Every structure is written in structure tokens, then in C-alpha cells.
Amino acid sequence: MATKYDTNPLDPEFPAKDKAAAVQFETQALPYRGAETRQFAEAPLTEEQTRRFTSPDASPYSSPYNGQSVPANYQPVSFGNVDQSISRKVAKVGLPENIMTALPYIPWYFGMVAGILILFFVPRSEAKVRFHAAQGLAAHIGILIVSTLLGFLGQVVEMASFGTGLFNLVAMIMLIVFAVKAWKGKPVHIESVDDLTNWLDEKISPRP
DSSP: OOOTTSOOTTSTTHHHHHHHHHHHTOOOOOOOOOOOOOOOOOOOOOHHHHOOOOOOOOOTTSOOOOSOOOOTTOOOOOGGGSOGGGGSBOTTTOSBHHHHHHGGGOTHHHHHHHHHHHHHHSOTTOHHHHHHHHHHHHHHHHHHHHHHHHHHHHTTOHHHHHHHHHHHHHHHHHHHHHHHHHHTTOOOOOGGGHHHHHHHHHHSOOOO
């Protein structure tokens, strides 16, 4: 079967063969059978497609709209309501939390006795109060140990007695600062007595 590419321009019968090939490979239109493009059904509108963000306030005195919806009962945080837990009553004792956290840091033996009593009577559910009690007690024990060592050293070296007095003065000032910070609800962390603090809190269990 001859194709349109089998013709040779040098063949004398080329025009006739070319015409016959053109007729043979003429574009033919297929008969129309009534088929039409089928359209899929449109998806129904959902809430996500129709939902709109809150429109900005049209008031000229309002702040620029940033796309966030602010609750109607929102109240900005002020210095007066940063930490309301400091005045909360401690379970099983009835005293405010800020007083209970400040007592263990009182200088001399008052803070040491307060820390022991708090660990004995305050339940473990009051983790913050027990932490300050154990940390204050640990700080007093550390100060007592250093003062005792400096006292023994002062009997041998004359300058050691001056160092003992200076250490006790600095320790008293630090304890007062810690007590004030705890009373105001600010964090107090004495890293040097962390191990002793955890040990005291674990070993001294509250009495039922």
C-alpha cells in the first residue's frame, strides 16, 4: 500500500501519484453522535467556606485591626494582679502563702524553727511552701556550719574572728532580702543548697 511519502519527485508520474495520495489521506470528520461534555455537580457550600473573620471596628478612635478577636470581658494584666496566690490560705495551717514562704528566711534561729515546723505540718500538696521551708532550713544549716568552722579557726588565727563577724553580717542581710522577696511572691533560689533542700523536703514528711 503506497503512502504519501513513497513518491519520487523525479518520477514522471509524480503529479498523479501525489494527487491520489492527497485524496487518500484527506482529513475525515467523524460523524456526530450526540455526546456532550458531562459536568460534575457543584459541591455544597459549607460553614468553613462562608465563614468570615471579625470585621474591623469602624470607629476612628480604635486601634488598627490586626485580625484577632478580643473577648469582651478581657482585662489587661496590671501590677496589682500579677500574682494573687501570695495571699492564698495554706491548707491545714490557715496562714497566707506569702507569710509561710517568708518565715523560713528570718535570720537567727527563728527561720530555722519555722522551716522545721512547716515541713512537719504542711502537706506535700503545698509544694511551693514546702520548698521555701526546706530551702530556708538548708540555708540556716549552711550558715551555722560555716560560722562554727570560722569560730574554731578564730581561736587559732586572729583575723578569723573578724571574718566570722563579717560572714554573719552578710548572711543576715541575705536572709532578710530572701524573706522580703518571698513575702512579695518573687522567686528565691539558693543554688548552693539545692541538694540539702531536696533531701530535707524528702526526708521530713508531714504529720497526719
